[in-house]
Amino acid sequence: MRVLVTGGAGYIGSHMVKVLLEKGYEVVAVDSLERGFRNAVDDRAKFIEGNLLDKSFVEHIFSSDHFDGVIHFAAYIAVGESMEYPGMYFENNVAGALHIIQAMQKNSMNNFIFSSTAAVYGTPVVIPIAEDHPKKPESPYGESKLMVEKILQWFHDRNNMHFTVLRYFNASGASLDASTGERHAPETHIIPNVIKAASEQSTFRLFGTDYDTPDGTCIRDYIHVLDLCDAHILALEKLVKDGGSYTYNVGTGKGFSNKEVVEMVKKVSGVDLQVEYAQRRPGDPNQLIADATKIKTELGFEPKYSDLETIVKTAWKWHLTK
Ligand SMILES: NC(=O)c1ccc[n+]([C@@H]2O[C@H](COP(=O)([O-])OP(=O)(O)OC[C@H]3O[C@@H](n4cnc5c(N)ncnc54)[C@H](O)[C@@H]3O)[C@@H](O)[C@H]2O)c1
Incomplete structure (x- = not known):
């Protein structure tokens, strides 16, 4: 089977390319390299550099090759940046997806x-968050993902498009051999930022200690990038076999607090990291925890690497190679 991976030079996409190849798929990766890295793409994949906003480029990809499935990662991903530049997010994330579809x-x-996100739910009214939780995105980033979900539903209803939406919680960790890992610039995710502070022996700023959680810091559901890739394989196999339209949360159903993340980085790195406790940032909910029952029941998804220690160990090992 031949699969197109968009955003294949990015964090999750580069792991997906590798996992697909290891499972015997033929892979074509496309990326503008604006926020990805050519050397993150496994050499066994065919790589095409280009921007999905260029409609004729996208048409050429599909008129000159055949794909049994498409995994669409390419997007801008930073919530804060999307608040500053909403147009940029709607254009890239919505038009890019529409050109492919x-x-x-x-x-x-x-x-x-489709790579969607827990950000489509907004501040949760119920924890854990199930797929039918109300959708009230609080950023153009989250809204852009919800818009694509709705576009897909219309293409399914009107044109029999088969699709699966995967709403990821916090992707994290790195490959077991430390050949690929998380490289965002700027990095907005807590695990790589705590690791960076530990390796540079600098002070880590932790935002908010007065949340309504057991230790007062925010709680998030972390999914190891390899487990996330496994969820895509299961989703792809089902889609190819049965067709249809599906939406799943991809998380573990278990949360870790920011303090627990810091403590785990201290343990794994052996560095007695200095932490400065700062005020809450606006818009950070207390807890984001997935109800992952549906993907477990329907696809048999079982995370293998998503305990905090394995996540941090793989991320730390990758960081040391940089
Ligand atoms: N990282 C997370 O925790 C997380 C959580 C929820 C959802 N997601 C979603 O997963 C997907 C991948 O996230 P990531 O962390 O790997 O991000 P990333 O920034 O590392 O990768 C995205 C890749 O897409 C490419 N790209 C962006 N716009 C493009 C365009 N118009 N044409 C061609 N290439 C383009 C970038 O160059 C980059 O290599 C995104 O859609 C993101 O919204 C990520």
Whole structure:
């Protein structure tokens, strides 16, 4: 089976390329390299550099090759940046996806897997968050992802497009051999930032200690990037076999607090990291924890690497290679 991975030079996409290859898939990766890295893409994959906003480029990809499925990661991903530049997010995340969907339709290809996010839910009114939780995104980033979800539903209803939406919670960790890992610039995610502070022996700023949680710091559901890739494989196999339209949360159903993350980085790195406790940042909910029952029941998804120690160990090992 031949699979197109968009955003294949990014953090999650580069791991996905590798996992697909290891499972025997043929892989074509496309990326503008604006926020990705050419050397993160496994050499066994075919790589095409280009921007999905260029509609004729996208049409050319689909008119000159055949794909049994498409895994669409390419997007801008920073919530804060999206608040500052909403147009940039709607254009890249919505138009980029639409170009792919239209080119697939035009060339009679189906099976689209979409990287969505827990940010579509906004501040949770119930924990854990199930797929039918109300959707009230609080940023253009979250809204752009919800817009694509709705577009996909219309293409399913009107044109029989088969798709799976995967709403990730916090992707984290690195490959077991430390050949690929998380490289965002700027980095907004807590685990790589705590690791950076530990390796530079600098002070880590932890925002908010007065949340309504057992230790007062925010709680998040971390999913190891390899488990996330496994969820995509399961989703793709089902889509190719049965067709249809599906939406799943991808998380573990268990949360770790920011303090627990800091303590785990201290333990794994052996560095007695200095922490400065700062005021809450606006818009950070107390807890974001997935109800992951649906993906476990329907796809048989079982995370293998998503305990905090394995996540931090793999991320630390990767960091040391940089
Ligand atoms: N990292 C997380 O915790 C997380 C959580 C929820 C959802 N997601 C989603 O997962 C996907 C991948 O996230 P990531 O962390 O790997 O991000 P990333 O920034 O590392 O990777 C995204 C890749 O897409 C490429 N790209 C962006 N716009 C493009 C365009 N118009 N044309 C071609 N290439 C383009 C970038 O160059 C980059 O390599 C995103 O869609 C993101 O919204 C990520």
